[in-house]
Amino acid sequence: MNLLELDNVCFSYPDGSVGLNGCSLAIQRGTRNALIGANGSGKTTLFQHCNGLLRPQSGRLRYAGAALDYSRGGLRQLRSQVGMVFQNPDHQLFSASVQEDVSFGPINLGLDEATVRRRVSEALYAVGMADCAERAVHNLSFGQKKRVCIAGVLAMQPELLVLDEPMAGLDHRMRTEFLAVLDGLHAQGITLLLATHDIDFAYRWADRIHLMAAGQCAASLDATDLAEKGDALSALGLSLPTVVELHRRLAAQGLLAKRPAPRTHAELLALLDSTNHAKDETCR
Ligand SMILES: Nc1ncnc2c1ncn2[C@@H]1O[C@H](COP(=O)(O)OP(=O)(O)O)[C@@H](O)[C@H]1O
Ligand SMILES: [Mg+2]
Structure with missing residues (x-):
């Protein structure tokens, strides 16, 4: 079943730049999805549509079969279901301590104190940061900040987790650890959608690969079919996995x-x- 669908979505920025130009794409529940595309192909713009930060100028989105509801209550609900991890952790983290930052979402959901505490410790545990709850956010490494961002989103218990270029800026060891975190989330049944430039990683990791070009999804392929359908990659100037x-x-x-x-x-x-x-x- 499709958890998220985009149907012919168009969006241009106020300065006239085209972000999405008739983008259609479907994300099935429980799957791992990689969005591959060059800089400027519309990945971040697409993500900002997934949780209603941006609204299509034409076309539409459906979540769990229903058209997105852009009312205050509708967006609130959507954002508790679709968690977004931005590319730059410094744009996402704003509290002094790790604990405070991860608590922010659940407190905002109006959950009681014991539930907030439980969710925060579970989320920090899931990203391997259980020992860092008391630490100051500004002292953390880039990779640790990235994990705190994910914990903050996990504490909302999302169904769909959207990550914008999560591997960028991580060294080899951090990437391996990060992959283990993603595997753990997938095993819990969370649907994953991430943007990446790295076709080798996408091929190894994803169930489904969506190729973005010029504001459109040019093709969606099962990763197992990628070897046979390499022409779709070459047509977009992308190289095959090594x-x-x-x-x-x-x-x-x-x-x-x-x-x-x-x-x-x-x-x-x-x-x-x-x-x-x-x-x-x-x-x-
Ligand atoms: N805030 C913005 N204002 C104007 N144009 C933007 C803005 N953000 C993105 N764009 C433009 O929209 C297009 C898609 O960008 P983006 O979604 O950021 O692509 P990607 O994430 O794949 O690099 C590009 O042409 C980019 O220059
Ligand atoms: Mg981007």
Whole structure:
């Protein structure tokens, strides 16, 4: 079932810049979605439509089958269901301490003190920041701030979590840790939508990949089909995932079977190892 749908959404900024130009896209409940596209292709504008920060000038959005309700109450409800993590944590965090910042949303929802406390500690635990509740936000590293932003959104118990370029600015170790956090959220049933430039990451991680270009979603593909449908990427000037590229070359040289296409380097290496192993056996 579709949790979020955009139907032919158009939006231009006051200076005339086109943010979205007839964008249609569907996000299924419980899936991991990556939005891939060059700078300026409309990813952030699309995200700001997902929780009603921006409103389409034409076209429409539906959440859980119903047209978005832009009344005060409707937006309040939508924002408790759709959590947004901005690209720059400094634009999201505004309280002095971690605890205070993560509490802000649940307090605003009007929850009682015990529930707020429980939600805050669960959210901090989920992002691996349980020990940092008392810390001052301004002393945290970039990666830690990013986690606090996610905790703040998680404390609202959203159904859909939207993350704008969450990997940008994280080093390799932080990315790996961050992936574990995302996996944990997905396992809890939270639907995930994130923007990224990194096709290798998108291919490895996502169930579905949406290709953005010039304010439109040019194609939505299952990640498992990406290897077969690489032309959709090339048409937009995007390169294929490295693993797919390597696998294609090795298959063309007869060193590997064309299928299955590996999703990760580890899978590619395992295929090579098993092929070599099979060759060793036949040589004996
Ligand atoms: N606040 C803004 N005012 C004017 N134009 C904007 C604004 N934000 C984005 N745009 C323009 O809208 C288009 C889409 O931008 P954006 O949604 O930020 O793309 P992305 O996130 O994919 O880089 C670009 O042409 C960009 O210059
Ligand atoms: Mg952006």
